[in-house]
Amino acid sequence: MENKNENNLEESKTSLNFIEQIIETDLKNGKNESRVHTRFPPEPNGYLHIGHAKSICLNFGMAEKYNGLCNLRFDDTNPTKEEVEYVDSIIEDVKWLGFDWGDRLYFASDYFDQMYDLAVELIKKEKAYVCDLSAEDVSAMRGTPSQPSQASPYRNRSIEQNLDLFARMKAGEFPDGSRTLRAKISLDSPNMQMRDPAMYRIRHAHHHRTGDKWCIYPMYDWAHGLEDSIEKITHSLCTLEFENHRPLYDWYLNEAEVYRPQQIEFARLNLSYTVMSKRKLLELVQEKQVSGWDDPRMPTISGMRRRGYTPESLRAFSDRIGIAKRNNVIDVALLEHNVREDLNKRAKRVMAVVDPLKVTIKNYPVGQVEELEAVNNPEDESAGTRMIPFSREIYIEREDFMEDAPKKFFRLAPGQEVRLRYAYFIKCDEVVKDSSGKVVELICSYDPDSKGGKSPDGRKVKGTLHWVDAHHNIEAQVRVYDRLFTVSDPDGDKEKSYKELLNPDSLSIIEKAFVEPSVKNAAVLSYFQFERLGYFTVDKDSTDSKLIFNKTVGLKDSYSKENKN
RNA sequence: UGACCCAUAGUGUAAUUGGCAACACGUUUGAUUUUGGUUCAAAAGAGUCUAGGUUCGAAACCUAGUGGGUCAACCA
Numbered sequence: 001m002e003n004k005n006e007n008n009l010e011e012s013k014t015s016l017n018f019i020e021q022i023i024e025t026d027l028k029n030g031k032n033e034s035r036v037h038t039r040f041p042p043e044p045n046g047y048l049h050i051g052h053a054k055s056i057c058l059n060f061g062m063a064e065k066y067n068g069l070c071n072l073r074f075d076d077t078n079p080t081k082e083e084v085e086y087v088d089s090i091i092e093d094v095k096w097l098g099f100d101w102g103d104r105l106y107f108a109s110d111y112f113d114q115m116y117d118l119a120v121e122l123i124k125k126e127k128a129y130v131c132d133l134s135a136e137d138v139s140a141m142r143g144t145p146s147q148p149s150q151a152s153p154y155r156n157r158s159i160e161q162n163l164d165l166f167a168r169m170k171a172g173e174f175p176d177g178s179r180t181l182r183a184k185i186s187l188d189s190p191n192m193q194m195r196d197p198a199m200y201r202i203r204h205a206h207h208h209r210t211g212d213k214w215c216i217y218p219m220y221d222w223a224h225g226l227e228d229s230i231e232k233i234t235h236s237l238c239t240l241e242f243e244n245h246r247p248l249y250d251w252y253l254n255e256a257e258v259y260r261p262q263q264i265e266f267a268r269l270n271l272s273y274t275v276m277s278k279r280k281l282l283e284l285v286q287e288k289q290v291s292g293w294d295d296p297r298m299p300t301i302s303g304m305r306r307r308g309y310t311p312e313s314l315r316a317f318s319d320r321i322g323i324a325k326r327n328n329v330i331d332v333a334l335l336e337h338n339v340r341e342d343l344n345k346r347a348k349r350v351m352a353v354v355d356p357l358k359v360t361i362k363n364y365p366v367g368q369v370e371e372l373e374a375v376n377n378p379e380d381e382s383a384g385t386r387m388i389p390f391s392r393e394i395y396i397e398r399e400d401f402m403e404d405a406p407k408k409f410f411r412l413a414p415g416q417e418v419r420l421r422y423a424y425f426i427k428c429d430e431v432v433k434d435s436s437g438k439v440v441e442l443i444c445s446y447d448p449d450s451k452g453g454k455s456p457d458g459r460k461v462k463g464t465l466h467w468v469d470a471h472h473n474i475e476a477q478v479r480v481y482d483r484l485f486t487v488s489d490p491d492g493d494k495e496k497s498y499k500e501l502l503n504p505d506s507l508s509i510i511e512k513a514f515v516e517p518s519v520k521n522a523a524v525l526s527y528f529q530f531e532r533l534g535y536f537t538v539d540k541d542s543t544d545s546k547l548i549f550n551k552t553v554g555l556k557d558s559y560s561k562e563n564k565n
Numbered sequence: 566u567g568a569c570c571c572a573u574a575g576u577g578u579a580a581u582u583g584g585c586a587a588c589a590c591g592u593u594u595g596a597u598u599u600u601g602g603u604u605c606a607a608a609a610g611a612g613u614c615u616a617g618g619u620u621c622g623a624a625a626c627c628u629a630g631u632g633g634g635u636c637a638a639c640c641a
Contacts, residue, residue, distance in 0.1 A: 014581050015588090043641055078640065135639050142637055145567035149637095180639050190568040192637040201639035220641050243570055244636045265570085267634095272576085278641095320589060322578040324571090327634055331576050334590045344603060379603070410601070419599060453599045464599050532600045559601040 017323040019058070019264055023066060023235060026262075032234040036068030039233050040094065041075045041108075041224070044086035044208075046278035047293040047300045048093045050314070050335075051269040057318035058266070059237055060099040071231055072101040076109050077223045079207040087208070089293070093301040097311045108218075108227050109209045115218050115226050116170065118256045119181060119199060123162045127255050128199060129155055130165040131182045138180075142195065148188035149195045155184065169202055172215045176202050183222075185251060193248045197221060225249045225263075226256065233261040239268040240325065269321065270329045273483040274299045275490050275498050289502060290484075296539075296550050297484045297506050307481065308527050308537030308552030313342040329489065336553045343527060343535045343552065345379050351388065351421065351466040352515040352530040352549075354478055356395035358441045358470060361426060364392040369472065372452065374422040386518050390423050393470035395514050397532075400465050401442060403431060410463035412442065418463040421531065425450040425461055466531045468514040476519075476547040478510040479539065515547070522547065529555075 016024065027034050038059040042052065063070035072094060076082050094101070122128040131154045133141070141150040157165075166181055168174065181200040189195055199222040204215045218226075228236045242249075243265045253260040270276055276299060284290050284298070293300050296307035304314065317338040321330050351374075369391045377383035396412065405413035412418050417427040430443035449456035453464070484506050490498040519528065527537045534554035542548045 015579050016581095017578085021582095041641095045641080075641070081640075131639095138639075139637085144637065147566090177639065182639095192568085195637080198639050203639085217639095219639075224641085240570070241635055242641090244568080246569090267571085320577080322589095324578065326571055326577090328577060331590065334577075337590060340602090349600080375599095378598095378600085408601095421599060455599090461599085463601085466600075529600085529602085532602075534602095555600075555602050557601070561601095 018325070019062065019235070019237065019266065019323055020065075022262075022264060023062060026234070027066065035232075035234055036063060036066040037070070037232060037234045038063050038068065038237060039071040039073050039106075039228065039231060041073045041227070042090050043075045043078070043081075044083065044090060045078070045081040046086060046282055047089050047302055049276060049278070049281065049298075049300045050271060050304065050317075051276045051299075052093075053097060053301055053314050054269040054318050054321065055237070055239075056094055056097055056099060057315055058323060061318075062235065062237075068234070069104065070099070070101060071104040071106055071233070073106040073227060073231065074108060075220070075224065075227065076107055076207070076209065077218050077220065078203075079205040079217065080203060082208055084208050089302060093305075096305060097301065097314060104231075106227075106231065107209055108223055109207060111223075111227060111230055112210060112214055112218070114230065115223060116216075118226065118258070119218075119222070120163065120166065121257075122183070122199075122255055123166060123181075124159060125255065126159060126184065128162070128181055128183050129157050130162050130169065131155070131180050131196075131198075132178065133180075135177060138198075142192075143188075145190055145192060151187055152182070152196065155196070166200075169200065169216050170214070172204065174202055176204055178202060181216075183252070183255075185248075191244055191247060193221070193245050194251070197248060221245055221248050222252055225253045225261075226258070228261040228263075229253055229256075229258045232259060236261045236263045238263060238265055240265050240327075241268075265325065266323050267325050267327055270327070271299060271335065272329055272332050272488040273485050273490070274332070275485070277491075280498060283499070287499075289499070296479070297481050299484075305525070306537075306539065307550055308343075308525075308535060309339050310342050310346075310527070313339040316342065332483070339535065339553050340556070343529065346377075347527045347529040347535055348376050348383060349374070349378070349531050350516055350519055350528045351468055352476070352478075352513055352533065352536075353395045353397055353466065353468045354480075354510055354513045354530075354533060355398040356468075356512075356514055357398040357401055357439065359394050359396050359426070359444055359467070360441060361392050361394070361424075361444050361446045362429070363445045366392055368392065369469075372422045388422060388516050388518070389469045389472035390420075391469055391471060394420070394467045395470055395473075396420075396442075396465050396467045398439075400463075401428070401439065403439065411465060412444075412463070416463075417461055418465050419450070419453045419461045420467050421464050422453050423451075423467065424448070424453070425455075466533070468516055470514075472517055473514040474517055474520060474547060476513050476515050476549055478513045478536070478549045478551065480508045480510065480551045482506045482508075513549075515549075519547065527552065 040056050040059045060070045131152045143149040180198040182196045186194045200216045246263050249263050294302035294306050371387040373385050374388050400411040412428050424446040426444040426446045432441040434440050485501050486503045490501045522538050524538045524540045535552040536549040539548040539550045
């Protein structure tokens with residue numbers, strides 16, 4: 001084991017992803033005074049998802065690894081889509097993931113004045129002009145990758161006229177959409193980004209930070225490079241779809257004659273059985289397909305937090321998926337592996353019965369209650385032990401009993417003996433059914449010498465069941481989640497929209513589960529392992545009188561897997 | 566259709582930069598086990614998209630092809 005860890009350490013030393021290779025080369029060459037300064041630049045138009053977590057871990061991770069800095073910067077250049085609610089949620093999520101931006105919380109909108117001044121400079125250099133064309137006209141004149149664009153009739157306005165018009169745009173003299181400021185770059189570049197892209201558009205909209213100060217707002221390409229430049233970012237990491245924008249990024253910074261960070265693109269994360277676009281997630285929220293952005297089925301950071309994922313597990317996941325330029329789809333099983341790995345070490349074990357079947361132990365004294373000692377976490381001795389009440393009537397899991405059991409069924413069946421964890425061996429003597437033939441109760445007998453679950457005579461008992469006392473317990477609601485979509489690639493279906501592929505059974509609510517008394521005052525988001533069932537966390541909908549648990553993920557289950565095939 | 570990017574076990578990422586493919590997840594098998602969990606041990610699974618070329622030697626470099634992705638918003 002030690003050897004393995006050493007190997008992994010060595011590997012993480014020598015095996016660098018392509019961004020680390022670039023950074024190390026830059027460091028070696030003394031580029032940017034050998035600084036590393038990154039940034040995570042979300043647009044506050046939605047909640048962060050696991051794909052953002054990858055980017056957050058990358059940006060903050062690179063800064064950490066190379067003794068640099070990472071800023072949190074809101075790219076808030078479009079007031080019609082952005083809201084403070086999103087700003088707040090993003091701050092909470094990044095913090096929860098465990099990253100610290102110090103005092104470097106920035107907003108693109110804080111730079112609007114500088115951006116405006118620089119745009120004026122471009123006009124003076126005849127590198128930008130005010131265009132009166134409508135969006136439709138521009139689109140119609142755009143041409144195609146192989147056919148050049150038609151020049152805007154306003155392309156050759158005088159500097160003075162451009163200056164005047166741009167100032168009046170800013171002053172609010174023109175209605176929305178009536179004019180834009182455009183960069184004067186090319187009419188026939190095969191890269192469509194370079195065909196006189198818009199730099200400013202008119203939007204008489206209230207901005208969450210600048211209020212009504214502005215009615216013109218910078219476009220992404222113009223704004224983003226300047227934001228990076230102003231913050232002296234060294235490596236501006238973004239996703240692949242901005243690859244075609246890089247020449248424009250460079251052109252703007254070059255023409256603005258300002259410090260030029262290096263844009264590097266990497267492949268965004270895709271996860272099987274879910275969607276990762278903010279637009280689609282927004283639709284699920286707005287159409288009430290889910291309870292909100294933090295619905296535990298959502299791939300959002302807030303949803304996963306509520307589901308019971310730990311920040312450590314998300315960070316470990318991010319490390320393991322790697323960074324590259326190849327389009328990828330990560331198997332959710334890897335994500336689930338990472339939570340289990342973390343929770344296995346940390347979660348307090350507890351017994352809960354989710355689908356109760358009553359068991360009466362006929363030879364156990366009526367009215368007697370014993371307190372039995374149970375281990376809190378076999379992976380962590382310091383977690384200690386606790387006492388669990390046991391009496392004549394208990395509940396076991398319905399699926400732990402079978403009347404006609406196959407040979408490899410190590411659980412309860414007529415005549416078969418099992419161990420009740422930490423309690424006693426019991427044997428099933430009698431099956432009680434209701435008029436419809438449904439099993440409603442089991443009559444069993446116990447071996448008093450097997451107290452604690454120990455075999456009194458060395459006899460082997462293969463099965464161990466979890467249980468909860470029928471009288472000393474807590475009733476709880478349990479919410480069990482399945483994948484949100486029925487297919488592994490909901491975006492990939494040509495016929496059906498992702499909404500038609502939603503899993504109708506992604507949420508099942510168990511109103512009446514029984515949990516052992518020790519969880520009584522469990523705090524929201526505290527996590528447990530319900531033995532043999534999986535990991536669970538306390539939902540925020542819980543009240544003083546009713547606990548609600550979310551199932552984070554089940555335990556690995558080689559038994560039921562075997563039986564599916 | 567033009568430009569740009571990408572191509573390595575089922576999935577993802579490596580290969581100390583040209584020296585005969587490794588790690589993780591997943592899968593399977595066995596051992597241990599008072600969780601059919603954990604842990605431990607092992608196995609199967611690619612010869613690196615194709616075809617040429619350079620080289621003593623290519624997953625890596627070159628050319629062409631094929632397949633996939635991105636771009637033609639006054640979104641980011």
